Each structure stands twice: as C-alpha cells, then as structure tokens.
Amino acid sequence: EPEVTQTPSHQVTQMGQEVILRCVPISNHLYFYWYRQILGQKVEFLVSFYNNEISEKSEIFDDQFSVERPDGSNFTLKIRSTKLEDSAMYFCASTYGTPNTEAFFGQGTRLTVV
Amino acid sequence: QKEVEQNSGPLSVPEGAIASLNCTYSDRVSQSFFWYRQYSGKSPELIMSIYSNGDKEDGRFTAQLNKASQYVSLLIRDSQPSDSATYLCAVNGNDYKLSFGAGTTVTVRA
Numbered sequence: 001e002p003e004v005t006q007t008p009s010h011q012v013t014q015m016g017q018e019v020i021l022r023c024v025p026i027s028n029h030l031y032f033y034w035y036r037q038i039l040g041q042k043v044e045f046l047v048s049f050y051n052n053e054i055s056e057k058s059e060i061f062d063d064q065f066s067v068e069r070p071d072g073s074n075f076t077l078k079i080r081s082t083k084l085e086d087s088a089m090y091f092c093a094s095t096y097g098t099p100n101t102e103a104f105f106g107q108g109t110r111l112t113v114v
Numbered sequence: 115q116k117e118v119e120q121n122s123g124p125l126s127v128p129e130g131a132i133a134s135l136n137c138t139y140s141d142r143v144s145q146s147f148f149w150y151r152q153y154s155g156k157s158p159e160l161i162m163s164i165y166s167n168g169d170k171e172d173g174r175f176t177a178q179l180n181k182a183s184q185y186v187s188l189l190i191r192d193s194q195p196s197d198s199a200t201y202l203c204a205v206n207g208n209d210y211k212l213s214f215g216a217g218t219t220v221t222v223r224a
Contacts, residue, residue, distance in 0.1 A: 033211070042217070043158060043202065048210035056210035091157050100146035100165075100206040105157040 002026040004106035006092050012112045016081050021109045023075045023092030031055070032075045033093040033103065034067065043091070048099060049075065055099075082113045116141040118205050120215035128223050133190040135218050137203030140184070146206040147179055147186045151199045152217065158202055162188060193222045 005024045013019050025032050034046040048055040049067055064080045075094075079086055092106040117140040127133045135149075146165055150158035164170045164177040164186065176189040186205075190197055200217040207213065 031210070035212075043204075043212075043214040045211040045213070050210075058211070089157075099210045099212075100208060102148065102160055102163050103204075103212060104160060105150075108157045 002028075004092055004094055004104055006090075006106035006109050008109060009107065010110045010112070012114060013082050015084060015113055019079050019082055019111065021077045021079075021090050021092075021111070023077075023106055024073050025075055025092065025094035026096070026104060027073070029094035029096050029104075031095045031097075031099055032069070033095075033099075034077045035091045035093060035105075036060070036088040037091065037108075038088045046077070046090075079111075082111075084113050087111060087113045116144075116205065116207055116213045118203055118213050118215040120201075120203050120218050122216075123218040124221060125218055126221045126223060127193050129193060129195060131193050133193050133197065133220050133222070135188040135190075135201050135203075135220070137186045137188075137205075137215055138184055139186070139203075139205045139213075141205070141207045141213075142181075142184065144181075144184075144205045144207045147177070148204040148206075148212070149175075149177060149186075149188045150202040150204060150214075151197075152202055153199045158204075190220070193220075195222045195224050198222045 032049045047057045089108045093103045121136045149162040162177040174191045178187045203215040204212040
C-alpha cells in the first residue's frame with residue numbers, strides 16, 4: 001500500500017542550527033502539506049504546497065521556515081534557525097486531489113531542539 | 115479562526131461496547147470531515163471520511179454528519195482493546211488545510 005515516508009524519524013539539534021526534514025509523498029498525489037504537533041497539543045497546519053508553490057501557510061510558518069520540492073519525489077521542510085519552541089513532531093501529508101480529499105500522513109519526525 | 119471542538123474525554127468503555135465520539139465545528143462552509151486515529155507517539159491514521167449529511171459505515175465504524183447543526187460524530191461498535199487511542203476530528207473548509215480538534219482519548223477495558 002502506498003505511504004508517505006519521512007526521514008529522519010528523530011532529529012536532535014542545537015538552538016540556532018538549521019534542520020531539513022524530508023518527506024516522500026505518495027507518488028501520484030498532487031498536494032503536499034506539513035503539520036506539526038507539540039507534545040500534548042493539537043495537530044497544527046503549517047503549509048500546503050501545490051504545483052511547485054505554496055498554496056497556503058499559517059501564522060506559524062514565518063520567515064524561518066521554507067519548503068521545497070527539489071526533485072520529482074522529495075518534499076522538504078527547512079527550519080533556518082531553530083528555537084526551543086520548535087521542538088515538536090512534524091508530519092508530512094499528501095492528498096491526491098484537492099485538499100478536501102483524504103490526507104495521508106507520514107510517520108513523523110520528532111524534532112528536539114536543545 | 116476555524117474551531118473544531120471535541121468531547122474532552124477521556125472515554126473509558128468496556129470491551130464489546132459502543133464508543134461515541136462527538137465533534138462540532140465553527141465554519142459553516144466546511145465541506146469535508148475526517149476522523150483520524152492516533153496512537154501515542156505515532157502519526158494520525160485516517161479511519162473515516164464523510165462529505166454529506168447522514169451516516170457512513172465502514173466495518174465497526176460509523177460516521178454521522180449534520181451540517182445544519184455543524185456536528186460530526188464517530189461510533190465505534192464492538193470496541194476492542196486495539197481501539198484504545200486518541201481520535202482526532204479534522205475539518206476542511208474548502209481551503210488548503212485541515213483543522214484538527216484536540217482529540218478524544220478512548221480506553222477500551224478488557
């Protein structure tokens with residue numbers, strides 16, 4: 001069964017360092033997303049991406065965040081200068097059709113900023 | 115700000131019983147509604163989607179949608195210990211994202 005895959009599963013980084021989280025969406029899906037979940041809190045939307053550009057972004061997705069689809073399969077989230085409050089689970093998701101169709105999530109990357 | 119509210123739980127049910135989960139949403143233009151299951155430390159797993167008023171059944175799960183009341187629910191019949199998880203209600207308002215509720219934690223007692 002097709003699935004969204006994310007790497008790494010766990011990343012520890014020092015405050016101020018840059019991190020890149022990687023995702024391979026389901027191959028025939030067209031829309032890609034990043035969500036995050038701080039421990040004990042709701043899943044929060046960060047950004048959606050379609051046709052090589054950002055479709056929508058949340059207030060959380062400020063200038064320290066960026067997304068890229070560097071090739072035909074990968075979708076990355078870069079955090080330029082990590083802060084302690086960026087510690088969270090980051091989930092990549094994808095949908096085949098428009099965003100109101102079923103979204104499938106990757107297994108997540110646990111980011112710990114120390 | 116779109117709000118999605120779920121009954122806070124936790125919900126404890128005996129094995130074989132019905133677990134009933136509720137969700138309300140604030141945005142009247144919401145079009146698509148989803149239930150995800152999330153085990154501790156894991157990612158959300160899609161279990162049901164519903165787009166029109168009424169009931170939708172899939173195995174032991176039934177989703178119910180009432181757009182006039184802005185209400186969506188999930189029933190889990192014949193609850194099993196493996197159903198113990200947090201259930202997330204998610205709503206799409208015809209935009210580019212899902213809005214999630216805080217989740218209801220269900221524990222099925224053997």
